[in-house]
Amino acid sequence: MLIFNIVNVKELIEKLEEEFDEVESGSIKPETEFTDIENWGSMHALIIIALIDMEYDVTLTGQDLKGMKTVMDLFGIIKDRT
Amino acid sequence: MEASIKHITYYLPPKIISNKDLSKVFPEFTPAQIFKKTGVKKRTHTSVDCIGSDMAFHAAQKLFTESEIDREEIDFLIYVTEGLDYKAPATAVILQDRLGLSMNIGAIDVPLGCSGFTHALGLAKMVISSGQGKDVLLLFGDTPSFVSHPKDFVLRSLFSDAGAAVWVSLSDIPSIGHFVYGSDGSGAENLFVDQSSTRNPLDQKWLDNNEDANGMLYGQMKMDGLEVFTFSLQRVPILVNDILKKNKLSFEDIDLFVFHQASDIILKSVQRKLKIPDDRMAYYIEDFGNTVSVSIPIALSESIKEGRVKKGSKVLVAGFGIGYSWSGTVLYY
Numbered sequence: 001m002l003i004f005n006i007v008n009v010k011e012l013i014e015k016l017e018e019e020f021d022e023v024e025s026g027s028i029k030p031e032t033e034f035t036d037i038e039n040w041g042s043m044h045a046l047i048i049i050a051l052i053d054m055e056y057d058v059t060l061t062g063q064d065l066k067g068m069k070t071v072m073d074l075f076g077i078i079k080d081r082t
Numbered sequence: 083m084e085a086s087i088k089h090i091t092y093y094l095p096p097k098i099i100s101n102k103d104l105s106k107v108f109p110e111f112t113p114a115q116i117f118k119k120t121g122v123k124k125r126t127h128t129s130v131d132c133i134g135s136d137m138a139f140h141a142a143q144k145l146f147t148e149s150e151i152d153r154e155e156i157d158f159l160i161y162v163t164e165g166l167d168y169k170a171p172a173t174a175v176i177l178q179d180r181l182g183l184s185m186n187i188g189a190i191d192v193p194l195g196c197s198g199f200t201h202a203l204g205l206a207k208m209v210i211s212s213g214q215g216k217d218v219l220l221l222f223g224d225t226p227s228f229v230s231h232p233k234d235f236v237l238r239s240l241f242s243d244a245g246a247a248v249w250v251s252l253s254d255i256p257s258i259g260h261f262v263y264g265s266d267g268s269g270a271e272n273l274f275v276d277q278s279s280t281r282n283p284l285d286q287k288w289l290d291n292n293e294d295a296n297g298m299l300y301g302q303m304k305m306d307g308l309e310v311f312t313f314s315l316q317r318v319p320i321l322v323n324d325i326l327k328k329n330k331l332s333f334e335d336i337d338l339f340v341f342h343q344a345s346d347i348i349l350k351s352v353q354r355k356l357k358i359p360d361d362r363m364a365y366y367i368e369d370f371g372n373t374v375s376v377s378i379p380i381a382l383s384e385s386i387k388e389g390r391v392k393k394g395s396k397v398l399v400a401g402f403g404i405g406y407s408w409s410g411t412v413l414y415y
Contacts, residue, residue, distance in 0.1 A: 042236075043119055043347065046311045050351035053315055062308040 009075045015055060016071065019047050030072040048074070056082055085210040085218075086253035087203075087413065089149035090383045092246040092376060093141040095128035099238075108235050116239055121346025125242035125371030127227040134165040134223030135173050137245025142181050142221055145247035153182060157215040159189040160205055162198035162375045164275070164404075165225045165300065166191060177221060188215070196342045196403025198222065198375030199248075200410050203399075204261040206250040220248040224374035229275050229303040232295050237303055240345055242371030246379035259412035260328045262321060269406035272309040275301040313406055314348045319356050321400050321408050329412045336362065336412070337395040338385060342402055343367040343377035364390075375401075382413075391415055 013028050022038050034040060034048075049060050052074070058081045068074050101113035101123060108116075117123060128137065138161060146153055161174035174189035183189075188209075194201050199222065206218040226241035250258075277284040278301025292298040318341065326333060339358050341349060346367055353363050366381040373380060378399055385391045393415055400410030 041119070042307060045308060046347050046351075049308070049312055050315060050347075050354070054351075054355055059312065059316060061312065062306065065308055 009072070012075055012078065013071060015051060016048070019051050020044065028071060030070065030075065032071050033069050034071070034074075035069075052078060058082060083211050083213060084253045084256040084258075085207045085250050086255065086257035087382075088249040088251045089145060089151065090246065090248045090379050090386070091141055091144045091148055092244060092380050092383055093137050093144060094126045094244050094370075095132055095137060097127050097129070098124050099127050100124050101239075104239055107232070107238070111235070120239045121367055122239060122242075122371045123368050125239075126244060128225055128243040130228075133167065133228075134163040134225050134243075134245065135161070135167050135177060135221075136223070137225075137243070138163070138221035138223035138247065139177065139180055139245075141223075141245040141247035142177075142219065145219075145249060149249055151217070151219075151249050154184055155217045156183050156219045157187050158206070158209045158218040159183060159187055159221065160192055160202045160218065161189070161221045161223070162192045162194060162202045163223045163225075164193050164195050164374065165223070165228060166193060169279070174221075183219075194407055195224070195374050195405070196344065196377075197401035197405065197407040197409050198224075199246075199342075199378040200261070200399055200401040201263070201407070202375075203248070203250065203258065203411065204263065204409060207258050207261070210250065210252050216252040218250045220250060222246040222248075222375045222379060224376055225300075226303065226372070226374055228300045229278070229298075231292075231298065231302055234303075236307060237305065240372050241303075242373045244370070244373040244376040244380065246376045246383075248379055255414075257414045259325075259414065261409060261411045262324045262328055264317075264321065264406075264408045266406045269309070269313060272306040272313070272406075273303070273404040274305075275303050277301045310344075310403070311348060311351075314344060314402060315351055315355065317406070317408055318352045318400060318402055321402060321410055322356060322398065325398055325400065325410045325412060331396065331412060335396055336398045338362055338364055338390055338397045340364040340378055340381045340385065340397055340399045342400065343370065343372055343381060344403060345372060 101116040167173040209215040223245040230237035289297045395415040397413040402408035
């Protein structure tokens with residue numbers, strides 16, 4: 001299968017910032033830890049699962065969520081599976 | 083022989099839990115934060131004096147008043163609940179007597195939960211289309227508050243207790259479409275009522291550990307929210323497409339999508355994934371919470387009242403959740 005979706009970390013960050021309505025644009029960096037995001041909670045994990053499913057057609061598992069700390073970790077998972 | 087839904091009604095217990103009430107128990111959240119997190123403004127919690135079958139009984143009495151149903155004519159009763167009165171006899175049989183129904187009827191329980199309405203409707207259609215009955219009474223009564231730990235914010239804020247009654251009858255016009263069913267028991271542990279029956283009955287240790295929660299006498303619901311969310315996001319779009327295919331309909335043919343009202347974020351994510359326009363998507367979670375098997379009857383009843391479902395409407399109904407179990411069909415109004 002052709003790799004049609006070249007994932008770019010900048011694009012991922014923009015999408016994340018768009019999803020989290022309490023987060024200002026430009027505040028998330030590749031090294032940002034999810035738990036440091038303002039008002040981080042269990043809802044954010046669900047929002048990430050839905051976003052990654054719809055935008056990248058990648059299914060994150062509970063295990064993935066528990067294992068990743070930073071935005072770069074999430075980027076790595078998506079890159080591995082697209 | 084075709085079947086159609088003649089009437090739907092529901093019963094809510096009187097005790098309403100507002101976000102202000104919840105905030106008193108969970109002071110770490112303001113009422114506004116609770117609404118933002120859950121999309122629920124109020125939910126109803128019943129008491130031990132009015133369990134699932136009592137709410138189903140009240141809903142049935144409403145059905146007898148609101149519709150033309152003749153209780154003497156009912157020839158099959160299906161009671162859907164996850165909170166049966168006893169392990170034996172079947173609660174549906176007790177309801178036959180309480181409701182004064184004929185003794186010449188079949189009466190069975192279906193302990194299914196979130197996919198309970200769509201499964202029971204499929205069973206009603208089987209009874210009628212196979213000539214085994216003409217008038218089927220479906221009753222629903224679920225009491226998730228009984229198995230939600232008082233300190234479990236997610237469950238206390240999301241779930242709600244309610245009952246419903248639905249009359250399905252022989253009809254000249256085909257108005258209940260083809261069904262899709264699914265079961266995957268490998269998901270059982272992700273949404274589960276622990277220490278609740280024969281496999282793992284509650285014991286003294288359980289009672290002692292839960293002394294501060296009145297012993298959690300009915301067991302305790304445990305939900306892995308991430309897993310249930312992922313299951314819903316993957317499964318519901320497949321279910322919807324399978325229902326459309328089986329009924330030879332296209333996405334555009336459906337006037338209203340009525341899903342089990344699992345949670346606001348599940349509904350929103352599924353809506354987004356399937357690209358369903360707002361005016362064709364049913365949200366009845368804000369004022370009712372997740373009422374388990376009662377959520378689709380409530381959503382259908384409300385959308386009919388609001389005029390969103392009228393003659394000629396095609397409504398896709400889909401239940402999914404605990405089990406995992408899922409099912410659905412198309413209703414032709």
